[in-house]
Amino acid sequence: MVGPAVAITPFRGNPSGEMRMIEIRVDEEACNGCGLCVKDCPMGVFELKDSVSSPVHPENCMGCLSCHEICPAQALEHRGVVPCRRMYVSMKVCRMLNRVI
Amino acid sequence: MKIAIEELAGCSGCTIAVLDLHELILDVLEKAEIVYSPVIMDVKEPPEGIDIAFVTGAVRNAENEERLKTIRARAKILVALGTCAVYGGISGLSMLSSREDLFNYVYREVDTVAADGTIPSDVPPFLYRAFAVGDKVKIDYFIPGCPPKENRLRQILPAMVAGDHVSLSRKSVCSECDRTMGPIENWTLKRRFEGEPDPRYCLLGQGYLCLGPVTFCGCGAACPAKNISCHGCNGPSLDILREPCRDIFNMTVRRISDLTDRPEKEVAAELYDVAHTMYPFTMGSQVMEDKEISKIRELIKEGSR
Numbered sequence: 001m002v003g004p005a006v007a008i009t010p011f012r013g014n015p016s017g018e019m020r021m022i023e024i025r026v027d028e029e030a031c032n033g034c035g036l037c038v039k040d041c042p043m044g045v046f047e048l049k050d051s052v053s054s055p056v057h058p059e060n061c062m063g064c065l066s067c068h069e070i071c072p073a074q075a076l077e078h079r080g081v082v083p084c085r086r087m088y089v090s091m092k093v094c095r096m097l098n099r100v101i
Numbered sequence: 102m103k104i105a106i107e108e109l110a111g112c113s114g115c116t117i118a119v120l121d122l123h124e125l126i127l128d129v130l131e132k133a134e135i136v137y138s139p140v141i142m143d144v145k146e147p148p149e150g151i152d153i154a155f156v157t158g159a160v161r162n163a164e165n166e167e168r169l170k171t172i173r174a175r176a177k178i179l180v181a182l183g184t185c186a187v188y189g190g191i192s193g194l195s196m197l198s199s200r201e202d203l204f205n206y207v208y209r210e211v212d213t214v215a216a217d218g219t220i221p222s223d224v225p226p227f228l229y230r231a232f233a234v235g236d237k238v239k240i241d242y243f244i245p246g247c248p249p250k251e252n253r254l255r256q257i258l259p260a261m262v263a264g265d266h267v268s269l270s271r272k273s274v275c276s277e278c279d280r281t282m283g284p285i286e287n288w289t290l291k292r293r294f295e296g297e298p299d300p301r302y303c304l305l306g307q308g309y310l311c312l313g314p315v316t317f318c319g320c321g322a323a324c325p326a327k328n329i330s331c332h333g334c335n336g337p338s339l340d341i342l343r344e345p346c347r348d349i350f351n352m353t354v355r356r357i358s359d360l361t362d363r364p365e366k367e368v369a370a371e372l373y374d375v376a377h378t379m380y381p382f383t384m385g386s387q388v389m390e391d392k393e394i395s396k397i398r399e400l401i402k403e404g405s406r
Contacts, residue, residue, distance in 0.1 A: 030276035032303060036359050051281045069347075072305075072314030072356060073275035074340065090345050093388055096235050097243070 022063050023079040024055040030075035037067035037076065102262060105137035105151045106182070107172045109165040110192040110231070111158025115183035116140040118248035119155070125255055133262045151176040153261060156240075159185040159192035159385050160232040164225035173238040180261075184247040186234045188336045189385015191247070193231045196384055196401045197376055200227045230401075231385035245317055247334035247382060253319045273338040274313035274331050278322035282306050288361040290371050293330065304330040306360060310378055314356055315341055315349045334382055337389065348394045350379045376400045 024045070033051030043060040046053050046067065053075070055061070063081040068074075094100045106116050116138060120126065137147040147154070154176030160166050173179055184190040195203055204227070208220055234240060244257060253269070260267045270276065283302025291308040298304055304311035304325060311330035313322065317338050324331050333349065341347045354372070358365040372378065375396055383389040383397070390397040 027272075027276065030272055032275055032278060032281055034282035034303060034306070034360065036356065039359060069340070070356065070359060072273060073278075074272040074338065075276060090343060090388070092391070093342050096240065096388070098241075 021059050022061045022081055024058050024061060025077040025079070026053050026055065027073070027075040027077070028052050030073040032073050032075075034072060036070045036072065040066045040070045042066065102133035102152045103136045103148070103150060104133050104262075105147050105154040105172065105176065106135070106140070107137070107147065107154060107156045107168055108139050109156060109158030109169060109186070109234070110161035111183065111185040111190065113140045113157070114248040115155075115157035115186075115246075118183070118246075118251065118254060119258070121251045122255060122258065123251075125259065129259055129262050147172050147175050149175050153178045153180060155180045155182040156186050156234050157183045159189045160228065160234060160237055161192050161195060161385075162225040162227050166228065166232075166237060169234055169237055178241045179238070180242040180244060181234050181240045182244050183249055184245050184334055184336050184382045185385075187243045187245045187386075188383040188389065189231050189233045190382050193233075193383065193385025194376070194381060196231055200229070203227065233386045233388070236387045245336040246319055250320045250323065252321060270318050271339050272318050274316045274318055274320065274322050274325070274335065277318050277320070278303075278313055278325045280304070280325060282360075285360055288363070290373075292373075298328055298330075300328050305357065310353075310372070312349065312353065312379075314338075315352050332378075332381060336382055336386075342388070345392050346394065348389070348392050348396075349383065350375065350396050351394050353379065 031052050033048055033053065035048050037053050038046045038048055042064065043057070043062055045055050045057050045061050047056045048054070063078065065078065065081065068076050068078060106119065108116070117140070120141065122129065135142065136151065137144045154172045156169060156172055156179060158165070160169055181187045185192050208214065208224065209218070235243065246253065256267050256269060280301065280303045283299060283306050285306050289308050290310065293309065298307050298309055305314070309330040311325065312333035313325060313331040315338055316331055316333045317335040319335055322331070337349055341349060341352060354365050354369045357368045361368070376384065380397055380400065384400070389395060
């Protein structure tokens with residue numbers, strides 16, 4: 001496991017003095033309770049509660065989006081993540097759709 | 102408002118799906134007139150000045166290509182309707198055979214062939230491959246589905262005719278599926294005819310190859326609701342479309358591997374008949390084929406040898 005301090009550093013420096021956290025939302029209707037986010041998260045952010053994923057330690061999230069990537073139901077939404085991964089969006093698809101999806 | 106529905110290499114099921122609006126089609130027809138549709142009316146050529154044209158089916162031969170270009174030129178808005186138009190669909194599977202084999206199968210080895218073996222001279226030649234319509238001309242909207250399901254079209258078509266936009270879910274089939282993940286013990290890959298799946302639990306977790314996680318929603322998870330695993334007829338989910346490093350095959354393998362704690366390579370080796378289980382609806386799409394990790398290129402090469 002990676003130490004949390006390293007991962008959270010980029011989000012320090014909020015004027016209010018608080019550490020800004022990534023906000024994680026779970027679409028409970030969509031979630032199938034497969035537990036892949038629990039298994040894949042390197043920071044132990046998620047737990048299953050009554051067969052629905054719950055972000056019990058959002059403060060540990062380092063924004064790697066592994067959970068987002070593996071979720072079969074696309075039930076997870078992150079706010080406050082610097083979307084560096086989106087640099088690899090396929091421009092061919094976006095041009096065909098006239099928008100960045 | 103003039104509407105047209107053009108048929109290319111497809112089964113015309115998508116046009117029937119439009120008729121499946123039932124009574125709602127009367128509301129649509131109050132505001133719009135269907136001026137051309139070979140399946141439901143006898144008009145030979147699309148007129149000029151079409152407002153919304155739907156095109157169903159893939160582009161497989163020279164006639165399909167010509168018709169697609171004509172309808173594009175005569176329509177203000179062109180909509181790819183159904184998975185064949187959007188991703189090549191079932192017609193794309195034709196690339197598993199050589200053009201010569203296809204021609205022989207369809208025109209020479211049938212009972213109805215002329216006694217002297219004459220082939221009609223007006224048979225349009227095959228293109229070198231199948232194409233999704235978006236690979237050939239500019240498309241304004243894409244509606245996947247084999248066919249697009251009635252409930253989805255009920256939301257889309259009236260809004261489109263009224264010039265409105267609707268906001269619809271863009272998640273995967275799993276998001277619409279009522280199953281939950283069951284216990285995963287002694288996981289082995291099962292063919293569809295083996296055993297009977299427990300209707301409460303996730304089919305993938307039970308060993309059935311379900312494409313729900315990698316498939317775009319819009320069907321209400323109709324097949325899993327009937328205890329049949331998803332075979333991906335809506336085409337790939339948006340995350341797969343969007344990101345070049347994700348593909349139907351590798352994301353399915355990754356999820357099985359993560360669920361079962363088995364190495365990805367072992368899982369990948371166990372998958373059978375990849376063309377028909379993973380890519381039955383997307384083989385004709387150049388967007389899907391162009392991904393570096395896509396298996397489509399090698400499958401086409403093997404098949405057409």
